[in-house]
Amino acid sequence: MNWSAKLIKHNGEDRIAVSFEKDAALIARIKKLDGSKWSQQLRVWHLPDTEVYRKQFGLALREESMPSTEGAEGILKFKRYLQSKRYSESTIKTYSEALKSFLVFYRLKDLSEIDNDDVIRYNNDYILKNRLSSSYQNQIVNAIKLFFKITQNRLIDIEKIHRPKRAKVLPNVLSKEEVKKILEAHSNLKHKTMLSLIYSCGLRCGELLALQPVHIDSKRNIVLLKNSKGKKDRIAPLSPKILNMLREYFIAYKPKVYLFEGQVEGKPYDSRSLQMVLKQALVKAQIGKPVTLHWLRHSYATHLLESGTDLRYIQELLGHNSSKTTEIYTHVSTKSIQQIKSPFDDL
Structure with a gap:
């Protein structure tokens, strides 16, 4: 598509004017950009003059925005x-x-x-x-x-140098019922398998996308996670249920290099596309929470803890260096808290 961009002053503000022949797809795209406006007087779309937009539209960056x-x-x-x-x-x-x-x-x-x-x-x-x-x-x-x-x-x-105190933010956790709704939302086998594998093994997004078929050991029922966070290898157990799903997926898609490939054969699935897969599942499951892929990992760890798994094993499964990192899940586990009777009930 032919378009041109230039710096302008509009109502006293520095703006970037973007001109192009009328095109519905391009108009829809530019409307989604933060701060975009249509000028009836100038007959152009214009955007805030920011570093991001200057880079995006091929304009020179301000000298004051560059280091010496x-x-x-x-x-x-x-x-x-x-x-x-x-x-x-x-x-x-x-x-x-x-x-x-x-x-x-x-x-x-x-x-x-x-x-x-x-x-x-x-x-x-x-x-x-x-x-x-x-x-x-x-x-x-x-x-x-x-x-x-x-x-x-x-x-x-x-x-x-003053360092800030780290905020003690608790991990976001879904109930088992919510996880089930999310994992069953997609009819697409690849989408369903990717989300299911993240939850069933407590994987990070990058760990899932780096997996290759050779990393799945069906005889030992384990998945080998190579060079994950901290340059460490680790293994995670595969449940019979997820192993059956992986076999069905492999027969249907026949991946060449990576276990989950995108549109280009031999290239890993795109992380942003995977996030969209999750968002679509949330819509289908009618879950309004701002769920991210990492919530599935948090939920896996918490559900393991609530089912009685020792914290030391959970630490190994998640690949945490310190037990203190894993201990945070004890603060969101509801198993013990739900057994506490409120004094309100005795009033």
């Missing part, structure tokens, strides 16, 4: 170090993006001049001022600490 040349070179060096240490792509992206915002904030300052006070000032004047999350604050502190150690060969004194 020294900072940009430092980020590249930092990325190469993380890659050589075999950090995951998601960690490299998270650290690099967090670090970029810090170096943009101090783009007029030499890296050798940045110290602890600058990190504290960034924390107060950028993170807190913009009400960014405590997890983001921790990520940037971790990224800065590692960055200066690698690229400047000096330490930022992490103890002097």
